[in-house]
Amino acid sequence: MTTCLNCGVQAPDGISHCPACGTPARPPVADDVQTNKGMAVLAYILFFVPLITGAHKNSPYVRYHTNQGTVLFLTAVGWGILYAILTAVITAMLFNPATWTYSGLGLTGVITMILGLLWLIPAALCVLGIVHAATGKTKPLPVIGRFNIVK
Ligand SMILES: [Zn+2]
Structure with missing residues (x-):
């Protein structure tokens, strides 16, 4: 039963x-993981594919990873907007309207490089999620893993 x-x-x-x-009916967990591994991995690359196909509805495993993939995507978009604002603000702050030149370009370079390196965080989380999905794990990703948006 x-x-x-x-x-x-x-x-x-x-x-x-x-x-x-x-x-x-939900398939047994082991079957679910085995059958839907590919879709779970895909959830980190194209999170909307399981949502469109409805794969997340029939498979708790796919839903779990679709949720993480979607949260990760939204985090990356949010960081992308913040990144654009920060680099624009830094550039504007260094602009000297009297001489039409920028001061401290070396510093800007360092700051934008550090901000750029922060992209490695969502990238690393994405790789980690794919590894979890491909190895049959339902482990939450650090920090973002506790958000639950895909029902
Ligand atoms: Zn029922």
Whole structure:
């Protein structure tokens, strides 16, 4: 017997949908991971593919990784906006309107380089997520892993 995760009704193994509420039956965890590994990995590269195809609805494993991939994407977008603002502000601060020149270009270079290196953080998280997805793990990513936005 298997228990419907939506309504709690007991249903025989092997059925495709819950007889009471119609929720798609969840495959056993091991099968879910094995069958949906590829989609879980894809969730970190193109997070919207599982959402469009609905793969996340039938597979808790895909949903878990789609959520992390989506949070990661939003984090990267947020950081991208912040990065653009910060570099624009730094550039504007160094501009001297009296002489139409920039002062402290060396410093700007160092700061923008440090800001640029921060891109390695979402990139590293993305790689970590792919490794988790490919090795059958549902481990939360550091910091961003506790956000839950994909239902
Ligand atoms: Zn049900």
